[in-house]
Amino acid sequence: MPSEPPGVPPPGAPRPPPTPPGAPPPPPGWPGAAGPAPRPDFAAPRALHPASIVLGIPFRQLIRGLIFPALIGASAGPGLRFVFVIVGVLLVMTLIGRVLAWQRFRFSFDGEVLRVDEGVLSRNHRALDVARIQQVEVDRSLAARVLGLATLRVETAGASGEPEVELRVIPEADADALRTAVRVSKAQLTGTATSGAQAGDLDADGEPAPHRAAAPDREVVSVGLTRIILGSVTGSRLLVLPAVLAASLQFVGDATELGGGTLDPETLVRRLVALGVVAIVALLIPASFVVASAAGVLRDHGWTMRRIDDDLHVSRGLLSTRQSVVPLARVQLIEVQRNWVRRALGFAVIRVHSAGGGGDDSRVTIPLVRSDEVDRLVRELLPGVGGVPALWSHPPNARRRAVFRWIRASVVPAAALLLVPGLSGQLRVLGAALPFVAAVLGLVEFSQLAHGRTDRVLASRSGALSVTTGLAPLVKVQGVTQRASWFQRRLGLATLTAHVAGPGGDLTVLDLGARRGTELRHGLVIAAADPVVPKELAEAPEAGMVVTPDP
Amino acid sequence: MITVWRFSTVTSMLLPTVVLTAVAVGFLGTIGWLVPAALVLLTVVLAAWYPGARYERWRWRLTDLAVELEHGVVVRQAEALPYFRIQQIDVNQGPIDRLLGLASLQVTSASASGSVTLPGIAAGEAPGIRRALLARASSAVQGHDTGVRDAV
Numbered sequence A: 001m002p003s004e005p006p007g008v009p010p011p012g013a014p015r016p017p018p019t020p021p022g023a024p025p026p027p028p029g030w031p032g033a034a035g036p037a038p039r040p041d042f043a044a045p046r047a048l049h050p051a052s053i054v055l056g057i058p059f060r061q062l063i064r065g066l067i068f069p070a071l072i073g074a075s076a077g078p079g080l081r082f083v084f085v086i087v088g089v090l091l092v093m094t095l096i097g098r099v100l101a102w103q104r105f106r107f108s109f110d111g112e113v114l115r116v117d118e119g120v121l122s123r124n125h126r127a128l129d130v131a132r133i134q135q136v137e138v139d140r141s142l143a144a145r146v147l148g149l150a151t152l153r154v155e156t157a158g159a160s161g162e163p164e165v166e167l168r169v170i171p172e173a174d175a176d177a178l179r180t181a182v183r184v185s186k187a188q189l190t191g192t193a194t195s196g197a198q199a200g201d202l203d204a205d206g207e208p209a210p211h212r213a214a215a216p217d218r219e220v221v222s223v224g225l226t227r228i229i230l231g232s233v234t235g236s237r238l239l240v241l242p243a244v245l246a247a248s249l250q251f252v253g254d255a256t257e258l259g260g261g262t263l264d265p266e267t268l269v270r271r272l273v274a275l276g277v278v279a280i281v282a283l284l285i286p287a288s289f290v291v292a293s294a295a296g297v298l299r300d301h302g303w304t305m306r307r308i309d310d311d312l313h314v315s316r317g318l319l320s321t322r323q324s325v326v327p328l329a330r331v332q333l334i335e336v337q338r339n340w341v342r343r344a345l346g347f348a349v350i351r352v353h354s355a356g357g358g359g360d361d362s363r364v365t366i367p368l369v370r371s372d373e374v375d376r377l378v379r380e381l382l383p384g385v386g387g388v389p390a391l392w393s394h395p396p397n398a399r400r401r402a403v404f405r406w407i408r409a410s411v412v413p414a415a416a417l418l419l420v421p422g423l424s425g426q427l428r429v430l431g432a433a434l435p436f437v438a439a440v441l442g443l444v445e446f447s448q449l450a451h452g453r454t455d456r457v458l459a460s461r462s463g464a465l466s467v468t469t470g471l472a473p474l475v476k477v478q479g480v481t482q483r484a485s486w487f488q489r490r491l492g493l494a495t496l497t498a499h500v501a502g503p504g505g506d507l508t509v510l511d512l513g514a515r516r517g518t519e520l521r522h523g524l525v526i527a528a529a530d531p532v533v534p535k536e537l538a539e540a541p542e543a544g545m546v547v548t549p550d551p
Numbered sequence B: 001m002i003t004v005w006r007f008s009t010v011t012s013m014l015l016p017t018v019v020l021t022a023v024a025v026g027f028l029g030t031i032g033w034l035v036p037a038a039l040v041l042l043t044v045v046l047a048a049w050y051p052g053a054r055y056e057r058w059r060w061r062l063t064d065l066a067v068e069l070e071h072g073v074v075v076r077q078a079e080a081l082p083y084f085r086i087q088q089i090d091v092n093q094g095p096i097d098r099l100l101g102l103a104s105l106q107v108t109s110a111s112a113s114g115s116v117t118l119p120g121i122a123a124g125e126a127p128g129i130r131r132a133l134l135a136r137a138s139s140a141v142q143g144h145d146t147g148v149r150d151a152v
Helices: A059-076 A080-104 A142-147 A172-189 A225-233 A236-257 A265-300 A340-345 A371-381 A397-419 A425-448 A486-491 A514-529 A534-539 B002-057 B095-100 B126-143
Strands: A106-109 A113-118 A124-129 A133-139 A149-156 A165-171 A217-223 A303-308 A311-316 A322-327 A331-339 A347-354 A363-370 A450-453 A457-462 A466-473 A479-484 A493-499 A507-513 B059-062 B066-071 B076-082 B088-092 B102-108 B116-122
Touching: A080 A113, A106 A172, A113 A165, A133 A172, A142 A149, A149 A172, A165 A172, A217 A225, A217 A363, A217 A371, A225 A265, A225 A347, A225 A363, A303 A363, A322 A347, A331 A340, A331 A371, A340 A347, A347 A371, A363 A371, A397 A425, A397 A486, A397 A493, A397 A507, A425 A457, A457 A507, A466 A507, A479 A486, A479 A514, A486 A493, A493 A514, A507 A514, A514 B066, A514 B076, B002 B066, B002 B095, B002 B116, B059 B126, B066 B116, B088 B126, B095 B102, B102 B126, B116 B126
Parallel strands: none
Antiparallel strands: A106 A113, A113 A124, A133 A149, A133 A322, A149 A165, A217 A303, A303 A311, A311 A322, A331 A347, A331 A466, A347 A363, A450 A457, A457 A466, A479 A493, A479 B076, A493 A507, B059 B066, B066 B076, B088 B102, B102 B116
């Protein structure tokens, strides 16, 4: 005899009882066995947790709101008491406002529509259809964590960066349950079975089998602590520091050259200042490494990406955790980025651009992965794509343009270093050497310039010091543009841009042969005009290079 | 259409000419008047030659699968926007366009940079072309036989 599943509400309930996650499903005959049960947890309008009276205020706005009056009060003169009175009044008013807002806030979810009623003076009723919901995220700030609360954010595919609905704050368990409920409803809407094992799932003994999800739920990648630190330390911003140090050493050279034997106060001061500057900078570098590592760890600690059904769930953060959901079908573009340090060490950073969702979440960045893991991750992120395709280099004429671009960029700084009066000999040498360094970098860029195409994806690699390989699935290409400037036309080159949706920018193939560009353009238009949805693609094997590499 | 471009060339050169004139006369005195003279000459040449050349190069057509454009004199561009990806079509008219009875169609896709503009269409024909494009777009979406109709 099956035992009664835990958590069944009293028989007077108007709807089938919810099945708590992890509990065995009710066997046939019991209420709720009729099929996937909608979750009525949230059908009745609920209020936010009372803590939202305080936590609901964005911290920055609070400071901003207080600073102005505080400053005005302080400058007004008649004693500090006045300031305190003003600030006190403002605080009380804010508190009253927040209490009223909390009292007026109600939300509910009946399985199809998420409703929110809010507003003190102007009532706002929002009804969000599940079909419109793109992402549901659960964030936990430090304060909320301590109290066992969380913020639920719901975003739609609209272009604005603001979340459509933000429930700040509700109990953690409720937030997770609501997110699951929305996800289940969405999946039911699109007709795919999520938790397929419901009623009638009995194992050999006739006992109810444990609740088993038929759809995938597995970890895709998780980034350990050392890699996060390494990733922060090798980030491009930090590489500026050695240059700054070199420049500051230059000033030391200047200061100690001047004054020869005599030691007048001015020279002494200058020397001390120069030494001080160097000391500060010398301390600055390790300090910056530490700060960058700390920032990286705070933001990305425990970085994990899981694939659940057809979504990628990313969670990260040390004190305040953040969870993002990116539907696989919304991934528009992937960039694999390696700067010269990471290339030398054999690592890469992967950026995933998606459409829908706003701000940070339209771009998910995997902090640091090994170069030999990239292909596997590409397979995970772009269904149907086998990995980074073979890349063909560009015609030799492109070398001229790459070198020219770099030299052109170096002309102004070199001229400044050479012509501005009063600079030391070493700086002048640097100025003279810059164009040569630029030319070398131009050659490096040409050697990295490449592109490739299969029948699933377009790839383009570019960059000199920081090399980025962009991968755009053909089904996501919105349009194609081919440009050729007068110089490019003379050299028989063109630049091709594949446009994708979302704020992440497009995929550009720079300086490829004009004829190849035209072929590629026609091929992309055909692929973009009748795309196959990624899920279907995942079943068929990928075809290799489609066009021959003739430039 | 050429007239529209001529007009816009002149108007867009106007402000820099005035500013540079002021700067040059201020700094160089009477010699400075060469600057506006040169700029006016430049404007005349550009307005006379460039719009005509641009017009010669401007081509657009509706193929089986996409709207295709080719344009540009110094920088030649070829753009393509498949019907399946069309999200929205707007009919725009600038002030000079209205005087001359012209309009331009702005065809928008999910990618902001991938949208195309078809200029210089007779104002009377514009709604018809818009309807034709929308019809092709919706038939492309319906003819798309795999499950989810998601152009994004």
